[in-house]
Amino acid sequence: MCLSVAAAALEYGKSVLIDRCNIDKEQRADFLKLGGSETEKHAVVLDLPNSLCISRSVKRSGHEGKLQGGRAAQVVNHMAPKKELPKLSEGFNRIMFCYNEKDVKEAIKLYGSLSLCDSLPFGCFGQKSVDSMVQVGIRSFFKKQDTSGNAKSVPEDSGNQGAEAGSHTAGDALEKKGKHDKVDVTISISGSTASCSIPTLAFPSISTADFQFDLEKASDIIVEQVEEYIGRIGEAKLVMVDLSHGSKILSLVKTKAAKKNIDSNKFSTFVGDITQLRSCGGLSCNVIANPTNWEIKPGGGGVNAAVFKAAGFVLEVATKERAEKLAAGECVVVPLPSSSPWFGAEGVTHVIHVLGPNMNPKRPNCLKDDYTKGCKILREAYSSLFEGFASIVKPYGNKDQNGKRAAAYVPENNKKTKDSSSSLSKSGVNNRNQDEQGSNTKTWNPWAQALHKIAMSPDSHKDIVLEVSDHVVVIKDSYPKAQQHLLVIARCHGLDSLADVSGEDIPLMKEMHDVGLKWAEKLILENNSLEFRLGYHSIPSMRQLHLHVISQDFDSTHLKNKKHWLSFNTPFFLDSVNVVKQLEEAGELRLGNESFFDGVLRCHRCLSVNPNMPKLKNHLRSCKDPLTFLIQNGYLISSEGKYSR
Secondary structure, eight states: OOHHHHHHHHHHHHOOOOOOOOOOOHHHHHTTTOOOTTTTEEEEOOOOOHHHHHHHHHHHOOOOOOOOOOHHHHHHHHHGGGOOOOGGGTSEEEEEEEHHHHHHHHHHHHHHHHOOOOOOEEEEEEEOOOOGGGOHHHHHHOOOTTTSSEEEEOTTTTTHHHHHHHHHHHHHHHHOGGGGGGOSSOOOTTTTTTTSOOOEEEEEOOOSSSOOOOOHHHHHHHHHHHHHHHGSSTOEEEEEEEOOTTTTHHHHHHHHHTTOOOOOOTEEEEEOOOSSSSHHSSOOOOOEEOOOOOOOSOOOOOHHOOOHHHHHHHHHHHHHHHOOOOTTEEEEEEEETTTTTTHHOOOOOOOEOOOOOOOOTSSSSBOOTTTTHHHHHHHHHHHHHHHHHHHHOOOOOHHHHHHHHSOOOOOOOOOOOOSOOOOOOOOOOOOOOOOOTOSOOOOOOOGOOOOOOOOOGGGGGTTTTEEEOOEEEEEEEESSSHHHHHHHHEOOOOOSSSGOOOGGGGGHHHHHHHHHHHHHHHHHHHHOOOOOEEEEESSSSSSSEEEEETTOOOOOTTOOOOHHHHHHHTTTTTEEEHHHHHHHHHOOOOOOGGGGSSEEEOOTOOEEEEESEEEEEHHHHOOOOOHHHHHTTOOBBBBOOOOOO
């Protein structure tokens, strides 16, 4: 009955929560077959103390299986030794272990906070070492023997005490192994693995080993970047790792972080092998940073060689699917295939390859003591690394329209090789050697590909296309945020967003602007009360470069939340005239970021602040103040006047 109901719900696209014992692998097998390979299978293991289980079962009444009272205690005691904890190898994508009430509440909070578009990293989270998972039986629940053979009563919270004692097992074992494996942590990581359900990035120092970057300068940059990013990754953590207990860079960073009062619950240092943090160090880090070479290949010794060896050949394959090479200061985020031995053994779900500056004359691209450039590149490397981690922690996207437009992605600052030719083919599709995963900046979900498909095959979408040329296609936004909202979409393959645009694309950007201006003027002739603005989102939710032509009434049922409003009324929205101007002057663009989404709901006309979206929308219907900012800067298109390039 349970299986059939769950299968039916999955067919309807529902997520299913199954509350079952599933004490061994055989009992779990049928459930894992539900939904097929496309369904994520998560296990939340309530490995609570037997004393607590017995206590609860004895007290309950009216149980459908009559497991209550003394009989229930006997069953718990009988079944506990047969317990077989689930493993990723059985087919689970994610396993989360709970050992006490606090862990259970955290699991409920974690899963309860998920929206339709959210996801959790795959792997095994929260599992203690085997030695720390010894449970007491029913006899020990009532009394236990000390070493002298005298019976002693067990405190009511003995289960919790056992959990706490077990949490130190990994650290104690390391102390016995010798100085090279000894843990040195900036903060006391209580329970070591107990908090591993929290996304954690482990990173070594970039460029200070083989690339011989100055340690003082490097430590300043590390602390500076950590301080900037820890406030942007929620509950996630950063851990700097070094193999040597006497590491100077680790000591410098630790001291400087303390002086800056950086939250020790968010950033710590750790001495150990970065490839065996969980198994040998008791520290679970689901994301590992790998300082690599420009070809992103194994070898060269150090962390890079160790990471590729630990992850296996599948990491090489997965990496090549994402990028062929890196420039200094760039990174590429690679989801680790579940077939990797590292995935199961250490719980690693992602590897972020990053390339720092080289100061070693015996290595390629040496900067020859140019620390002005070197420091700039090292900052970019850490910034890129932490941005990549932030994208894993909080895969963002526009969560409106019932999740149809959310674009969960993994930012990658690297670019796959771009065709040097700036001309567009007659078909309008300039193949820049990009695959279906898109350009350098994102890995797009299938439902975020709609605009790309329209741009590449407009003839297949004649019912929604308003205009098509060799270089652009015009459509109405399917989820308009105003009375009139059009999209001018570039047809150039490889231009997924503004992040892919460079000086060579200026002719195309001007053409997109002119087409958008033409349509704005046409719509104004039909309704002279309309006012328009032309621009781009710094980080779009849909794949394929597109220009928004949007009326400034913002009167639409699809304008639902704060993010919708701020995406069009903060510097996150870049006016087309400014985009072209920046490209002509600098050959590159300065893009906004999601920090603007923390702003207030301010009317774009009178600049008054509103407490929520309903009140803002009600205010917009009556506010008639002129759009002074847009008029003064030449951004507004209206019946009274228009701007031009």
